[in-house]
Amino acid sequence: MKRSIYFDNAATTPMDPEVVRTMANIMEESYGNPSSTHHLGRKTKSHLERSRKSVAKHLNCLPGEIFFTSGGTEADNMALICSVRDLGVRHIITSSIEHHAVSHTVDYLVKQGSCTASYVNIDERGNVDLEDLERLLSNSGEKTLVSLMHANNEIGTLISLGDVSRICRRHGAYFHSDTVQTMSHFRYDLAELDIDFITCSAHKFHGPKGVGFLYINKELRIHPLIHGGAQEREMRGGTENIYGIVGLAKAMDVAYSELDEHRRHIEGVKAYMVDRLRQDIEGVEFNGESADLSRSLYTVLNVSLPPTPLSAMLLFNLDIYGICVSGGSACSSGSDKGSHVLEGIGSDPDRPAVRFSFSKYNTRTDVDYALEKLIGMYSAVES
């Protein structure tokens, strides 16, 4: 039987069976509309509010600071669009390697004439130049929002949220961070961290697709992006995705209760893959900071392979062997444009890039299988 090896966990993760069971129970038992005042409505509403409280507890924030959305994209849109519309932001400082949920929203706001955008310098590994950020903020004569992702989904490079937050606060700027890749993989203490908006998407940590949230600091007053009913304390119209929200909260519970153990396991798998690649493929390199465990998102390894006549067919051939990987961000699959992230850090377009992204379900045996096939492809070309 053909093996199936899943190394594309930055695109999405398989659901945890415990999360599936929790959602299935709620689906069967709790079909009342949370806005209905009868007992079935109230029962569903209690699941909703329990989920919000549980999320808030993990992040050390108030339940009233969590607004459930359809996922990371909507949460990023809401933070950026509402900041410009409701908080008087006229200048956004961001980077050229943000996820399209941020970069395309910034493009839209600039095209509309609602604000201007500046792009902070980044180095060849995707690290943000904090001195340049200070300079841009010092020269910004207008109300400014800084939007920088916590970890890059393609190359794994991290920023220090604390350092960026302190710089933003010194200059009176708002700070939004797309934390979709790090939520439930890293711990947050929002009572300590001075930040305005962070975002979440449940399908990145073994929860369901199509659900996430936006954290909005309690000091801010913004208006809804989606108009309709009075759901989410009048901040997002539409009957709540109750099954998704309960699944998100459960996935977060599981992730945070087992975080250290899973992190150690995943780091072991990743370090093993880095070692084996260095041993077995001459000229292998790594994009971004992804090979450095102390400076990168531990779930992502972006491998820069030596040029080969097979370059264009690499992902296709790995898929034939049952190995699922991405050649950049899978969120933009379907478009044949190269990765804006790899272009942003100036990586060599002739070297094929393969993103391996890991979860608690991956093993060293998976790595052995993937490498056997990859090495086989290189040897076949050489011989």
Ligand code: PLP
């Ligand atoms: N931001 C980042 C960094 C992501 O990796 C993704 C998804 O790949 C998103 C935002 C979008 O999240 P969603 O798929 O929930 O809309």
